[in-house]
Amino acid sequence: MDLHIALDPRRKVGSLEDALRDAARDGVLAAGIRLPASRTLAADLGIARNSVAEVYARLVGEGWFEARVGAGTWVRARPTTTPAITPAAAVDRSTRFDLDLRGGIPDGSMFPRSAWADAVRRALSDAPADALGYGAPEGVAALRERLAEYLARTRGVIATPAGVVVTHGFGGLLGLVARALAAGGARRIAVEAYGHASHRMLLTAAGIETVALPIDERGVRVDRLAALDVAAVLLTPAHQFPTGVPLARDRRSTLAEWATRTGGIVIEDDYDGEFRFDGRSIGAFQPLAPQHTVYGGTASKALSPALGLGWGVVPEALHEGVLAARAQTGTATDALSQLALAAFIHAGAYDRSVRSLRLRYRARRERFEAFVDRHLPGARVVGLAAGIQCLLELPPGVTEAEAVAEASARGLRIGGLAEYAADASTAASRRPALVVGIGAPPEHRFEQAMAALAAAVDAARR
Ligand SMILES: Cc1ncc(COP(=O)(O)O)c(C=O)c1O
Known part of the structure; x- marks a missing residue:
């Protein structure tokens, strides 16, 4: 490992010790990193090997480093200073946007x-x-x-x-x-x-x-x-x-x-x-x-x-x-x-990838249209003859903002059409709609994402 350390020429060993301690404390040297062998660091810095070994030993004594027999000196894991996450916050964080139906995003799990x-x-x-x-x-x-x-x-x-x-x-x-x-x-x-x-x-x-x-x-x-x-x-x-x-x-x-x-x-x-x-x-x-x-x-x-x-x-x-x-x-x-x-x-792999994706996205498109037909009365799918996104025109009385907020509350990330408008007057003249990206979720989450969408639109209806 290469280390950048600025030494004070008047107190080389002392400043090495300070610099290493600061770097370990501030996380510049991440926990689990192996330090250079004392011989190597000594040669790089132009100081005696013993002096480096002593600095390492002192920092091991203070708990910043750890010496492993036959395997060198390592930066020790420190108690974290970031506030503990309460169970509620942890759940919130992990479930917040678990599902994704944003437009324009391909399914990364299909990458060849x-x-x-x-x-x-x-x-x-x-x-x-x-x-x-x-x-x-x-x-x-x-x-x-x-x-x-x-x-x-x-x-x-x-x-x-x-x-x-x-x-x-x-x-x-x-x-x-x-x-x-x-x-x-x-x-x-x-x-x-x-x-x-x-x-x-x-x-x-x-x-x-x-x-x-x-x-x-x-x-x-x-x-x-x-x-x-x-x-x-x-x-x-x-x-x-x-x-x-x-x-x-x-x-x-x-x-x-x-x-x-x-x-x-x-x-x-x-x-x-x-x-x-x-x-x-x-x-x-x-x-x-x-x-x-x-x-x-x-x-x-x-x-x-x-x-x-x-x-x-x-x-x-x-x-x-x-x-x-x-x-x-x-x-x-x-x-x-x-x-x-x-x-x-x-x-020929690009052609193969396009052909295979076309089949898989087409299947999703059919599932999405059938799903909306069955579970979202009053809503309408527009613009899904191509590509991986479409509009879901919302049932009468449902606003984009309400549908998006209800979706967020269910961990579903999705955007309203107005977010894409070049100016506010264009947005005002269209029927409220969500931009639905059928490519965004991986296959095993697609069903769940659609169900969250239906629940969100239903909740926004009331
Ligand atoms: C309309 C449109 N143009 C272009 C792109 C591709 O942009 P880029 O090649 O910068 O990822 C996207 C991708 O989301 C898109 O939706």
């Missing part, structure tokens, strides 16, 4: 651990030494090739490896694109009336004002773009997040016309385009206006948000700006994970 471990092993053993240095800012070439091929094949995206940029999730891409647009003079960007507050925040943080576009049963009102003075629009055409409506075909054409006519940029968030359940394959928007679209995708749904991997297919006009933003923000994506994802896609 062994296939991913194989890909990591293969990537590591095949990587030449120079792949482990500082990589290209746009990402590892092997992964960009795999992604260009995968996106063309599965989503109809027009992509060459040169146009692909690997990022830290979709959020990472959006942050870079926002900065690139702002550097090019963009001041306002249209967003959907409902979406992730964190995405709007990324735009605002780049100095861009957001303007909300309404959503109806045929998707986002892109016809309104013409009347707005915006440089770009951020949207989820395949499966609006979180309302679930796809963008109607004629609106896609309207959007493409707007972009081509005005030079506006479409930022397409294709976060769950692979998960369509009703046999209607809705391809990406990007091929309708490839010069004007930043296509964005993520491994957060088909694999896991824990990987922090996403990608963009960036039009030539923005490519340099996006890489400049990356340099300014110091946000490179780690090369080993990129190599592993390349190997994973190459082995």
Whole structure:
């Protein structure tokens, strides 16, 4: 173990003793850590070995350290100074959010651990030494090739490896694109009336004002773009997040016309385009206006948000700006994970994972719809033809706030639609609904989560 200790040159041994005692007391040296051998520490610090051994012995005597015969000196577990948890608080803590039905979260228990471990092993053993240095800012070439091929094949995206940029999730891409647009003079960007507050925040943080576009049963009102003075629009055409409506075909054409006519940029968030359940394959928007679209995708749904991997297919006009933003923000994506994802896609494991998840999420979707039919009269499921989230429109008289509060009281984490609204006036005009993520709970908790949801809505009814 390497230890950082600042010694007072006038009293080296005394200051070593003080520093070690303080570190043990403050938890800088965690209980259970083995200390360096006295010979090693003495050589590192330039003091006599005996002096270090004496310091260790004194701290053992005081109870900070523990000497184990033949196994060195260890930091001893100390009585904790944090207040004891009363049984009631303990129960509260562990049951508070035992169940999760939040939107946009995949089931971590479905992560293909062994296939991913194989890909990591293969990537590591095949990587030449120079792949482990500082990589290209746009990402590892092997992964960009795999992604260009995968996106063309599965989503109809027009992509060459040169146009692909690997990022830290979709959020990472959006942050870079926002900065690139702002550097090019963009001041306002249209967003959907409902979406992730964190995405709007990324735009605002780049100095861009957001303007909300309404959503109806045929998707986002892109016809309104013409009347707005915006440089770009951020949207989820395949499966609006979180309302679930796809963008109607004629609106896609309207959007493409707007972009081509005005030079506006479409930022397409294709976060769950692979998960369509009703046999209607809705391809990406990007091929309708490839010069004007930043296509964005993520491994957060088909694999896991824990990987922090996403990608963009960036039009030539923005490519340099996006890489400049990356340099300014110091946000490179780690090369080993990129190599592993390349190997994973190459082995066909990404396709297999998507197919298997699609079947499992489809089964959940059917269970959820049947459950609502039976146990939640007056409620309605909307937008579950694709993806892993939908809206549960609440029975008349039930408010989102009441349903969410009753759910929390039952240990169920869930959000109301209003939490996703770009502004308060949009939220006021819609029927109250919860955003239900059917992917969030592991399989063995799904039934229990649905039951808690039904109980919460029932309690809010009274
Ligand atoms: C609408 C939407 N876009 C994008 C993402 C993926 O974001 P990231 O790749 O940053 O994890 C999610 C995930 O929850 C999402 O719900």
